[in-house]
Amino acid sequence: MNINTINRVILSSVAETIEITIGALAVRLRLPTAPARREAWFVCTHFQNDAVGLETADQARELAHFVRSLPEGGAFTFVAGDLNSLPWFPAPRLLAEAFGAPLGSATAGTFPVAGGRLAIKLDYMYLLHGAGEARAH
Secondary structure: OOOEEEEEOOOOOOOEEEEEEEOOOEEEEEEOOOOOOOOEEEEEEEOOOOOOOHHHHHHHHHHHHHHHHHOOOOOEEEEEEEEEEEEEEEEHHHHHHHHOOOOOOOOOEEEEEHOEEEEEEOEEEEEEEEOEEOOOO
8 A cells, every 4th residue: 555645625724734645634724722823733544454464564654654744834743543453563663663652551442342341452643743753752
């Protein structure tokens, strides 16, 4: 899978641009905060279901490159998605190297299994300052 921008849509003054890509969607919003106008990127993704983690590792590399390629100027970038990857798979590790540790619990379940009695972690969120700069830990 190749994450290349395939469309750009100009919206209202609230949402300036949407970058639609294969595998990821990035929206830059103007936040109505006083006194200065601030912008932020919100990126969402959904990785392929991959039992061994090799394809999701490639998708993680492509997502990191895509996020780093977003235009600068945002106050922060929020990345969230279903990585279809357990915490010990390569994709979460690769994104942590690129973006910093994910928000929330490292292991708390996000997807119910066993009839809802258990949950496994497949979903992750990252917060970066600026358009591709990892947050300080």
